[in-house]
Amino acid sequence: MTDDAALLAAYASHREQVHALARAIHADPETAFQEQRAHDRCADLLEGAGFTLERGVADLPTAFRATLGTGSLVASLCVEYDALPDIGHGCGHNLIAGASLGAALALAEQLADLDVTLQVIGTPAEEHGAGKQLLLDRGVFDGVHLSLMSHPTPHTGTYDVLGSTSQxxxxxxxxxxxxxxxxxxxxxxxxxxxxxxxxxxxxxxxxxxxxxxxxxxxxxxxxxxxxxxxxxxxxxxxxxxxxxxxxxxxxxxxxxxxxxxxxxxxxxxxxxxxSEPVYEPLLQDEVLGAAWNAAMRRRGRPLNGSLGIMAASTDMGNVSRRVPSLHPFVGITGAGGALHTREFAAHADSAEGYGLMDDAAIAMAGVIRDVAATPLSRTALLARAQQLTVGP
Incomplete structure (x- = not known):
């Protein structure tokens, strides 16, 4: 079996559910702090897979935390699901949700062997409202050693995540x-x-x-x-x-x-x-970034240079300054236009978009598995996590 064979097999058993959820979120857009149906769809899927669910965490009705495992390394996957007014999912949050949920389901059976506790955190209001900063302020990320999510873009290709940032x-x-x-x-x-x-x-x-x-x-x-x-x-x-x-x-x-x-x-x-908390620039963790680049190559998506600075902002930047984090931008094959447009909303509901979601799910699961199983990477992440302070 190849390194990713077990992850691929586990994901395959849930792939139909993940795709159905991502399509449903796309077809039923909900804006910041109003994402009740998306929240329920994600939470129900994880609960059905054996995760322990906390719904409406941090006094945010559309936030959740799902936990599986009892290992000493605590890894989180962030789920976004808010849409843009009048445009819908022009930022591809349906794919972000599907990729993080898929990664969690692919990794679930390996947690005990990896000494990992996995948390899947539903984070409302990324577009406006800085939901992740509110979750940070209210302790939801306390004790987390690493955090991941992935973001689709119209920039066709796969880019070296190391050195990239946001505004x-x-x-x-x-x-x-x-x-x-x-x-x-x-x-x-x-x-x-x-x-x-x-x-x-x-x-x-x-x-x-x-x-x-x-x-x-x-x-x-x-x-x-x-x-x-x-x-x-x-x-x-x-x-x-x-x-x-x-x-x-x-x-x-x-x-x-x-x-x-x-x-x-x-x-x-x-x-x-x-009108909302400040969004801080991204700090991409080097250990997680190197593991992500290797995982994407294994998915048949070779790197084609650095995307560098994204002319965009994300509240994942706030998380990255308190927890070692990764927020790669990955292009949908053949996509055009720009984020936050109806054109990109259509790409987020395309076969190519869902293919990227599949690869991102396996890659994120592979990142957590690889850093957890590699003593040097695990030690480096734990040391980095100690240097950062979770909170405002």
């Missing part, structure tokens, strides 16, 4: 408050909050010419009103992204200064509130 991102809501007035009878008595919103957007647009490569700004006005009333309030949702936390903090300062200047210029008041 930090923070999101806020800015509210300008002025004074309402009749737009014809007494406009001079008003303070137009929308003027402040316009100035803030212009200032942020001018800021773009001097931000660094790999940094991003996005502003989306939310204000509404009618033409015969000077707007009393105006709201803008905003975000910024950068490759390192120091760069992110500086960019945030510069962006918020655009809003503070707009309020000063117009005589409005300004309130800025954080």
């Amino acid at each position: 930090a991102v923070g999101r806020w809501r800015a509210t300008f408050t002025g004074r309402g007035a009749h737009a014809a009878a007494n406009p001079a008595d008003g303070i137009n909050a929308n003027d402040a919103a316009v100035i803030a957007q212009v200032a942020a647009g001018l800021l773009r010419q001097r931000i660094r490569d790999g940094q991003r700004l996005a502003l989306v006005p939310q204000q509404s009103g009618v033409t015969n009333i000077v707007p009393e309030t105006a709201v803008i949702d905003l975000e910024c992204r950068a490759l390192t936390m120091p760069e992110f903090e500086e960019l945030r300062r510069q962006l918020l200064a655009c809003f503070e200047g707009a309020a000063l210029a117009t005589g409005t008041t300004l309130e800025i509130t954080s």
